[in-house]
Amino acid sequence: MGKPNVGKSTAFSALTATPVDIADYPFTTIDPNVGIAWIPTPEPCRCKELAHRLGERIEVKEESREGSICQPRTGSCCNHRRLVPVTLVDVAGLVPGAHEGRGRGNQFLSDLSRCDALIQVVDVSGATDLEGNHTDESPASPTAEHNFLIDEIDLWLSGILNEGWSRGARRVQSGGDRALIDFIVQMISGLGGGERDAICGIQAARSNGADNQPWNWDENTLRIIASEIRKSMFPIAIAANKSDRVEPDFLRTTLDELEKLNLRCMPTSAEAELTLSRASNAGLITYQPGDGPSGFSVNPGSTLSKPQEEALERIREKTSTLEGNGLIDLLSKVVFEDLSMIVAYPVADEGKWTDAEDRKLPDAIILQSGSTARDLAYAVHTDLGDGFIRATNCVTGRTVGGDTELLMSDVIRIHSRT
Ligand SMILES: Nc1nc2c(ncn2[C@@H]2O[C@H](COP(=O)(O)OP(=O)(O)OP(=O)(O)O)[C@@H](O)[C@H]2O)c(=O)[nH]1
Ligand SMILES: [Mg+2]
Secondary structure, eight states: SSTTSSHEEEEEEEHHHHOOOOOOOOOOOOOOOEEEEEOOOOSTTTTHHHHHHHHHOOOOOGGGTTTOOOOOOOOOOOOOOOEEEEEEEEEEOOTTTGGGGGGTTTHHHHHHHHOOOOOEEEEEOBBBBBSSOSSSOOOOOOOHHHHHHHHHHHHHHHHHHHHHHHHHHHHGGHHHHHHHHHHHHHHHHTTTHHHHHHHHHHHHHHHHHOOOOGGOHHHHHHHHHHHHHHHHHHHHHEEEEEEGOHHHHHHHHHHHHHHTTEEEEEEEOHHHHHHHHHHHHSEEEEEESSSSTTOOOOOOOOOOOOOHHHHHHHHHHHHHHHOOOHHHHHHHHHIOOOOOOOOEEESBBTTBBBBTTBBBOOOOOETTTTBBBBHHHHOOOOHHHHTTEEEEEEETTOOOOOOOOOOEEEEEEEEEEE
C-alpha cells in the first residue's frame, strides 16, 4: 500500500511474477491485484535432515537442486532453501482525504481488512508529491507519506467507532469492560479485528486518562483507540522504493529519517527486481529469492544483447550498495519476524516423511505462531481437522495432542478418523 505512483504494482509484479498495469501516473491500479509470492523459509528445509537420516540409502538424482531431496507439490526447494507461498494484495494508491472517500479511499481501506500485515511502499526519489504527481517544487518526504497514510487509516477506523458509540457504550454499561470489548469487536470484526485488538484500544484510552464512562469518551479518545487497534491489527513495514534513483548520501539521510518511525524499513528498487524477475523467468539469469537484486548470475549459454548486458550491469551497480536484500527479504522478515509465522510439514508416513503417494515432504504450510497440531490438520483439510485423534512429531518421535503448539519446521503426522 502507499500513495499513488510509488511502485506498488511494480513491486507486486516482481514478487509474484504476475503481469499487471504499471505506469508513471497516479491511480494506475484501481481494482486490487492478488497474487502469490514465494519466500524462503528461515530455516533449512527439513529435507536436509531427512537426507541425513536416510544416509547412504538416498541417491541424489538432481544435482541442480544442490542436495534438496524433497518433492514439493507447489513451490520448489534448492540447496535446502524451501519456498513457501504468501498471498500479496496490491491496492489502489491512497491520497489525503481517503477516509472521506477521496480517490479510491473506501475501496482501499476495505481491501486492507483481509491482510495480516501491511507493506507501505514510499518513494525516496523526491520526485512526486503526496498525490503521486510529478513535482520539482514540493516533493513529499517519505516520513510525511507514512504519517498521512496512518492518519487516514486511523481516521477511517475512528469514523467506524464513532458511529453509534455513545448509545452503544451506554447500552452495554452494566456489562463492564467485558461488554465494552464485545461491543468494539462487533464493530471491527468485519475489518478483521478481534478481541486482542479491542483490548489494546481500551487500554490505550485508559492510560491516556479516559474515565470510567466510556459513553462519554470524545473523538480524541476514539482516535487513540483507533490508532492502537490499527497498530495491533497490522504491523507496517516500509519499502523505501526507487532507491536506484538517488545518490547514496541522499538515501542515507532519508533512511535515517524513516528509521525514527521505529518500523522495519528496507531500501528497494522494485523496477530493478522486476527486470531481474523477468530475466530469470526467461532463463537468462539465475536469481535466488532472498539473495537481493545484486546477487544474480548470468546463466552459461544465455545470449544477451548488448543493451541487456548493460542493463543488468547497471542494476548490479545500483543495487549492490543497498542495505538488505530487497523485496523478498523484506517480505520474509515481515512474515517470519514481525508476524512470527511458522512453517510445518504435514506427512502421512512418520518414518519416511512422505505423503500417501510416497512424495517426500510434499507440503510446507505457513501457520500463525501459536498454531496447534489440530490447526495444522485443519489447514490441510477440514475433514482431517474434524476427525483429529492425535499427531506424531516425526522429528522427536513423540505423540502430541491437538492442543500442542507447533514450532518452526516441525514435521507432523496427523492421525485422524477420516
Ligand atoms: N526508478 C525507479 N522507478 C520505479 C521503481 N518502481 C516503480 N517505478 C516506476 O514508477 C512508476 C509507477 O509504478 P507503479 O508500480 O505503477 O506504481 P503504483 O504505486 O502501483 O501506482 P498506482 O497504482 O497509480 O498507485 C512506473 O513508471 C514505474 O516504472 C523503482 O524502484 N525505481
Ligand atoms: Mg499500481
